[in-house]
Amino acid sequence: MLDRLIDQYQHRLLRYLVYLTGRRELAEDLFQETWIRVLERGHQFNDKYAFSTWLFSVARNLAIDHLRRKQPASLDGLMNGKDNDNNDAAPFDVPATGRPSAFDLTLQREQGEHIAAGMQHLPAEYREALMLRFQEGMSLEEIASLARVPLGTVKSRIYRGLSALEPWLKGAQL
């Protein structure tokens, strides 16, 4: 059963972790740890919440634990993007599709590249909020409960995150 869940949520979970940590390798490690934790703590899942929300909160806790082990004095590192051991690595690589691309597809891909570059410069909590809202389509309440912050904070993170990405989009249009 867990095999099927891993198959079903593989891309969504990895995407969430990549956005949260800003590092592909770390996200892949945490991806594996998350499923182990899901196996061990499966009995704690409350079916009044969506499985994806619970899964993401398990992943989120593991990411925070990872940072706590690394920087016992502070939890701000992840949220300030200070966890990047390899700052040159681009976590949001946009691979070439390999298909003969129509103009709008190319444009969209380029736009994606610029937005991806912009995402690397955002604090993790903004990246997380934007990803959960616009890629996962979660409601503001679900994001607030997952991130354990007030609704107003979620709103402000989305607004500020989106505003911060605007210059990057303009770069894409140049």
Added chain:
Amino acid sequence: MKINAKNNAHERARQLIALSGPEALSAADRREDQPSNAWLAAHLEACASCRAFAENAAETIRGLRSIPIAAERSLVSTTQMRVRRRALELQRHRERLWMVSVSCTAVTLCALLSTVALWRGFEWLGARAHLASSVWQVAFLVFCVMPALVAAILLLAKDTHLPDHTGSYQG
């Protein structure tokens, strides 16, 4: 004062745009924000800069959605293998725990039954030997603790102790 009110209106409009996204508003959000949506539509008609912000926001969101982050097949299969291995470990651990708890229950039951039987045996012997009840009761106690006492004496005599945390014996 007027400038402040105008700025607040722009700020409010932009927040509403950012929160709703192009089509991400859920039905609940829409109901909740219906008056705001009407206000936003009116504001956007009149304000070119907020209209531009709305267009940019929509494009940014489309750009966000076009970032392809996919898990590689090797990562998924490695994860599935690790999860299966861990599931097996957990199952073995549960089986061991079950065995230990069954053994503990059996030992406790046997101990209770044998204590009752022994007590009656000592009582019977005390009555046969015309001993005071305190005498056979003390004898019963000594009999019960004797195995533990003998084991302790033997261990002390051998100058051995419990294993340390590395599993080796000090001596």
